[in-house]
Amino acid sequence: MKNGEFFLRRKLEAIGRALEKLSPLERDCVLCPRRCHIDRTRGQTGVCQTSNQARVSVGLLHFGEEPVLSGRDLQAGARGSGTIFFTGCNLKCLFCQNFQLSWLNEGQLMTDDSLAELMLQLQRKGALNINFVSPTHVILPILRALKIAYRKGLSIPLVYNSNGYDSLEVIDALRGIIDIYLPDLKYVSSDLSRRYSSAPDYFDQARMAIQEMYCQQPDLILDEREVARQGLIIRHLVLPGSADDSVRVLEWIAENLSPGVGLSLMSQYHPCYRAPAELQREITQEEYHQVTQKALDLGFENLFLQPEPFQPDEHLVPDFRRREPFRWKN
Numbered sequence: 156m157k158n159g160e161f162f163l164r165r166k167l168e169a170i171g172r173a174l175e176k177l178s179p180l181e182r183d184c185v186l187c188p189r190r191c192h193i194d195r196t197r198g199q200t201g202v203c204q205t206s207n208q209a210r211v212s213v214g215l216l217h218f219g220e221e222p223v224l225s226g227r228d229l230q231a232g233a234r235g236s237g238t239i240f241f242t243g244c245n246l247k248c249l250f251c252q253n254f255q256l257s258w259l260n261e262g263q264l265m266t267d268d269s270l271a272e273l274m275l276q277l278q279r280k281g282a283l284n285i286n287f288v289s290p291t292h293v294i295l296p297i298l299r300a301l302k303i304a305y306r307k308g309l310s311i312p313l314v315y316n317s318n319g320y321d322s323l324e325v326i327d328a329l330r331g332i333i334d335i336y337l338p339d340l341k342y343v344s345s346d347l348s349r350r351y352s353s354a355p356d357y358f359d360q361a362r363m364a365i366q367e368m369y370c371q372q373p374d375l376i377l378d379e380r381e382v383a384r385q386g387l388i389i390r391h392l393v394l395p396g397s398a399d400d401s402v403r404v405l406e407w408i409a410e411n412l413s414p415g416v417g418l419s420l421m422s423q424y425h426p427c428y429r430a431p432a433e434l435q436r437e438i439t440q441e442e443y444h445q446v447t448q449k450a451l452d453l454g455f456e457n458l459f460l461q462p463e464p465f466q467p468d469e470h471l472v473p474d475f476r477r478r479e480p481f482r483w484k485n
């Protein structure tokens with residue numbers, strides 16, 4: 156059997172197993188830690204406001220992800236991450252910069268065939284990977300579409316780009332399917348996760364899910380172009396006034412996973428949507444330095460940092476109502 160056939164058979168078998176295991180969960184939905192117990196196959200919706208079909212805002216080549224996902228050098232012809240922004244969200248943070256999608260549910264319903272076609276289109280445009288943004292609540296449409304897309308030639312790595320509020324059972328079912336896990340780890344403090352995301356159990360759920368992601372993809376493996384083929388990159392957005400909690404996030408990763416995992420420390424926070432009074436500012440240089448210094452002290456080897464200054468950066472704050480939601484820097 157040739158390599159390509161072996162790859163296809165292995166992926167299709169893993170998808171088949173995942174669909175068998177996860178499809179029943181949708182009828183009394185426990186596909187994420189919200190455990191809404193509603194029947195999405197009958198059009199009922201829970202916290203994520205999504206029935207059993209995916210809704211998509213846009214699929215595009217993204218040049219602002221970590222360089223190992225988007226490609227290192229835009230001017231030298233980086234090809235971008237083939238990013239699909241799903242509508243709806245199971246977490247709904249008050250400050251979400253993608254609130255047009257997560258809260259306002261703006262997007263188009265997609266059949267499984269059209270979602271598969273979108274993946275293939277991005278691959279034809281030269282995407283380095285398929286990057287599913289907010290995949291947690293639409294994992295079944297994604298799996299069904301992948302079955303179609305693989306049969307039609309999809310071959311680039313898959314990125315699971317989630318808010319971290321994932322169910323262990325779902326992540327376990329994705330073994331052999333997802334190549335690169337890109338979860339957020341937003342908070343350790345349950346006071347913060349309750350206040351900003353109405354999810355006091357965020358850390359307990361996210362740490363179990365991320366530990367399973369680490370078991371599946373422990374090492375960040377790059378190809379000769381320094382583009383990721385496999386691995387785990389944990390994202391952490393530093394919030395105003397919460398640098399101490401950020402430090403706890405880093406300590407947990409270093410102690411429970413490894414300082415060798417990919418770690419992306421984001422400085423791009425910008426007050427959006429329903430951000431409460433204490434989040435109505437950018438983070439300070441001191442806050443970001445406290446967190447990045449801690450990461451260096453803990454010995455993180457695969458560290459991705461964002462540049463200063465801490466001003467709203469147009470290319471990182473999208474407007475999904477524009478034809479081109481991002482304005483890339485050249």
Ligand code: SF4
Binds near residue numbers: 188189192202205291
């Ligand atoms: S996926 Fe949606 S409906 Fe299902 S448990 Fe999560 S938030 Fe509720």
